[in-house]
Amino acid sequence: MNNFNQHVAEGNTTKTLSGSAYTDPEVFEKERRFLFRTLPVMAVPSCHLEKKGSYTVTDIAKESIITVRGKDGTIRALANSCRHRGKRLLQGNNLGGTEKISNLKSIVCPYHGWNYKLDGALAHARGDEAGLLKGLCLRKLQVHEAGGLTFYNKTNENVLHLNALDKALGLLCLSEGKVSATKQYDVKANWKLWTENFLECWHCASSHPELSENKGFITQFENGNEDVYVSDDIKWRIQAQKKGWITPEDADLEMDKAMFSFNVSLPLGKGNLTASKNGKRLGPAFNGAAGFEGGAIFGCLGPFLFYMAYVDYVILFCVRPIAVEQTKVDVFWITAKDFEGSTEDLTWLWNTTLKQDIKLVEESQQGVSSLYYTPGPFQADEYRTQAFVEWWKNWFHK
Numbered sequence: 001m002n003n004f005n006q007h008v009a010e011g012n013t014t015k016t017l018s019g020s021a022y023t024d025p026e027v028f029e030k031e032r033r034f035l036f037r038t039l040p041v042m043a044v045p046s047c048h049l050e051k052k053g054s055y056t057v058t059d060i061a062k063e064s065i066i067t068v069r070g071k072d073g074t075i076r077a078l079a080n081s082c083r084h085r086g087k088r089l090l091q092g093n094n095l096g097g098t099e100k101i102s103n104l105k106s107i108v109c110p111y112h113g114w115n116y117k118l119d120g121a122l123a124h125a126r127g128d129e130a131g132l133l134k135g136l137c138l139r140k141l142q143v144h145e146a147g148g149l150t151f152y153n154k155t156n157e158n159v160l161h162l163n164a165l166d167k168a169l170g171l172l173c174l175s176e177g178k179v180s181a182t183k184q185y186d187v188k189a190n191w192k193l194w195t196e197n198f199l200e201c202w203h204c205a206s207s208h209p210e211l212s213e214n215k216g217f218i219t220q221f222e223n224g225n226e227d228v229y230v231s232d233d234i235k236w237r238i239q240a241q242k243k244g245w246i247t248p249e250d251a252d253l254e255m256d257k258a259m260f261s262f263n264v265s266l267p268l269g270k271g272n273l274t275a276s277k278n279g280k281r282l283g284p285a286f287n288g289a290a291g292f293e294g295g296a297i298f299g300c301l302g303p304f305l306f307y308m309a310y311v312d313y314v315i316l317f318c319v320r321p322i323a324v325e326q327t328k329v330d331v332f333w334i335t336a337k338d339f340e341g342s343t344e345d346l347t348w349l350w351n352t353t354l355k356q357d358i359k360l361v362e363e364s365q366q367g368v369s370s371l372y373y374t375p376g377p378f379q380a381d382e383y384r385t386q387a388f389v390e391w392w393k394n395w396f397h398k
Contacts, residue, residue: 014386015375017393019368022190027396028324032061035395038258040144040151040162042305042318043067045334046175049075049150053104053118057092058152059328060320065141065152066090068104070118077152078107078120079139087111089138107138148174148334149305149316161254161261165301168248168263172286172309174334180313181333181343183351187358189365191321192392194329195303197361198317199388202381207360211353214279215296216269221381229269236267236294245291253387257398260391262384263299274310275349282346283312283339303388308350312336315350325365329354 021027044056044067055068057080064080066089080088089107106123107116115124120138141152146162147169187194197203205212205222212218220229237247247265254261272279273293285292289311297309306317318330331354333346367373378386 014390014393015377017192017389018375019370019373021392021396022193022365022368023324025324028061028190028321030396031321032063036060036063036321037154039302039304040153040259041065042301042316043077043150043152045177045179045316045332046075046145046148046150047177047334048179048332055090055104057090058320059092059322061322064088066107066138067143067150067152068107068118072119074119075143075145075150076119077141077143078116079141081139082109082111082114083122083136083138084109084112084114084125089116145175148172148177161259161301164251164254164261164263165299168251168297168299169307169309169314171246171248172289172314174286174314176287176337177314177334178337178339179332180335180339180341181347183331183347185329185331185354185358187327187329187361188325189327189361190325190368191303191319191327192388193361193364193368194319194327194357195388196385197357197364198306199300199384200382202379203360208353208356210349214268214270214272214275214349216272217266220269229267232267232269240291240293240295243291243293245289247292247295248297253384255387255391257394259302260387261299261301263297265295265297267295274312275308276345277348281312282335283341284336285311286314286336312339313346317354 041058041060043058043065048054048056049067049069052069052071052073055066058065058067066078066080067075068078069075080090082089087109089109104118106118108114113126114122116138117123120140122133122136125133141154144151144153144162147165149165151162201218204218216232217229220226240247248263250264252262252264268275270279273281275296276282281293292311295311300306304319308315312335314334316332316334318332320328320330322328331350335346
């Protein structure tokens with residue numbers, strides 16, 4: 001039993017965070033300096049960097065990182081800051097916060113023309129003292145690939161959690177798929193409110209009618225019909241196994257001092273095959289995943305990445321803290337490479353749900369900013385959110 005489960009078993013409860021945790025610029029600055037740099041950040045699905053010279057730019061707080069596949073085929077993460085005067089070298093665009101260019105030959109600073117190789121080494125510097133700068137290179141971060149996704153991190157920590165992600169999503173072979181849609185959402189709220197919201201689905205029945213209609217288990221639990229859910233779950237797993245699909249082992253909330261993650265498989269119910277407007281498949285199944293029909297995998301890797309996987313697409317929700325009351329959420333829809341379906345149909349359910357979540361979270365930000373706000377008690381169905389608050393408090397007090 002981990003520390004959090006022990007804490008709950010002993011009858012201890014946690015209240016929500018104080019208002020200053022969501023509104024104080026000094027708290028955010030501490031997070032920027034001492035928390036964000038220790039967490040693995042999902043830069044992009046690996047299939048998005050399929051060709052040499054393709055890259056993406058990821059911005060969190062005041063840090064900007066270039067993730068690029070070099071001429072040798074290796075993916076590297078480089079600080080997006082020229083070693084001359086600090087000018088940002090590359091800019092992202094508005095497609096999910098990423099810019100993908102397949103023929104990048106080198107990285108050239110727009111300010112004074114310094115030129116860097118794709119491995120970060122300085123290739124050419126203008127100026128009288130240029131000869132003295134040999135060996136100067138862009139700052140580098142660690143790169144890890146797990147579950148078909150590319151992450152960067154300051155250190156090699158949290159590898160165990162990345163390995164767990166490999167087990168959860170590895171069977172879908174996402175590296176062989178493609179990014180069929182991306183969107184970026186601007187949220188006028190602290191990043192923790194977004195993470196807290198995504199860690200619980202207790203609000204889904206009252207706030208997400210489209211999602212509840214698609215996912216039968218939401219109303220089953222809301223109406224106290226857990227026995228129906230259990231029956232659906234057993235039938236789905238037996239049918240999936242007959243078709244050759246073995247669902248990943250569930251791991252609900254594995255946490256340590258540095259990180260946390262969870263991964264659960266569950267049936268959609270109501271005869272739905274996937275998460276779409278009519279419950280029907282939107283495209284081909286992922287390689288070897290036809291037996292996954294009618295089910296979903298829901299999980300997270302720390303506070304910055306959430307994912308939902310279905311038989312025909314995987315959606316990634318990437319949390320990017322920008323300022324104390326501003327968060328961007330980059331969303332990627334990954335499909336099989338031969339997907340030719342409608343982008344509007346593919347994005348409809350979660351685009352609708354995310355807009356509803358933005359309203360909820362932004363109004364929560366207004367509430368915690370009030371002088372009358374006081375921390376409130378968690379309910380049983382908010383146990384993952386409660387665990388996150390405990391985790392964050394432990395980090396902050398440390």
